[in-house]
Amino acid sequence: MKRFFVNSIVGIAVVGVSIFLGNPSARADSAGFVGLQVQGITKEVAGSLGMSSVKGVLVRDVALNGPGNLAGFQRGDLILKFNGKTIGKFADLVAAVQKIKAGQTVPVLVSRSRSKKIQLSLKAGTWPAAWKITKGDFGNIQELGLTMSAATKSVRNRFGVKWGAIGVLVTLIDKDTIAGLSRLMDLKQGDLILQVDQENVWLPTQIVRRYLAAKKAKRPSMLLLIEGKKGFRFSVLPIVSKP
Numbered sequence: 001m002k003r004f005f006v007n008s009i010v011g012i013a014v015v016g017v018s019i020f021l022g023n024p025s026a027r028a029d030s031a032g033f034v035g036l037q038v039q040g041i042t043k044e045v046a047g048s049l050g051m052s053s054v055k056g057v058l059v060r061d062v063a064l065n066g067p068g069n070l071a072g073f074q075r076g077d078l079i080l081k082f083n084g085k086t087i088g089k090f091a092d093l094v095a096a097v098q099k100i101k102a103g104q105t106v107p108v109l110v111s112r113s114r115s116k117k118i119q120l121s122l123k124a125g126t127w128p129a130a131w132k133i134t135k136g137d138f139g140n141i142q143e144l145g146l147t148m149s150a151a152t153k154s155v156r157n158r159f160g161v162k163w164g165a166i167g168v169l170v171t172l173i174d175k176d177t178i179a180g181l182s183r184l185m186d187l188k189q190g191d192l193i194l195q196v197d198q199e200n201v202w203l204p205t206q207i208v209r210r211y212l213a214a215k216k217a218k219r220p221s222m223l224l225l226i227e228g229k230k231g232f233r234f235s236v237l238p239i240v241s242k243p
Contacts, residue, residue, distance in 0.1 A: 032100040032124025033131065035066025036073060037163050040090030049078070049111075056080045056111065057093045063164045071122040074112065081109035102126040130166040130202035138171075139204025141211055143240040144185065145174030148204035151192070159190050165227060167192040168204050186235050188228060195225035196237075215239050 037060040046054045056078040062068045079087050082096040083106035105123045137150035149155050149171045170191040196210050214222050221236040
């Protein structure tokens, strides 16, 4: 099968570059966060766009409420210039992104709808805590039979969590434990918990702490925003009070 996109695997890593700016261990508070997932192209793709030469990098996805989103980037945009640098290939964009700092505003020229050129102004942000997860974090609510994990790279790959989705992954549910709660709790393995009581979460320990606090306050349940295979839904997580 002929490959029409270059760096498809590297492209995901370059998402990491645009997210982690190339080296997660070297990330600093001054490093700029962009929030774009990008991918290089080949001559076949360039031809389908009516281009006579291979140049530019395509935007695959845009992080919700991230700098790219606020700047007006859209999926399918072809980045031609970034901070005054012509983007001829994938590596050009990586190098340009790595040089920007948090709070810095840079001009970006994109091509949209084949030939429409649009000038965008991108203000690099600071790194959100939810994007800094590099080590595993696990949590368990034993009385619910619920085991959760932070969405590290390996966990994302294993459960197919899409790029840009931020939350806590449900990795295991003990069916015997929740037998009596089945009508109250509709969590499924692979669900991503995005919010608890309207607050964003990205670590299992955040959910466990909120659960214990709700239990102490004698609340009957917590409100969850979940992203599952069928999209988004609100659900309740029951608080079990055992004697």
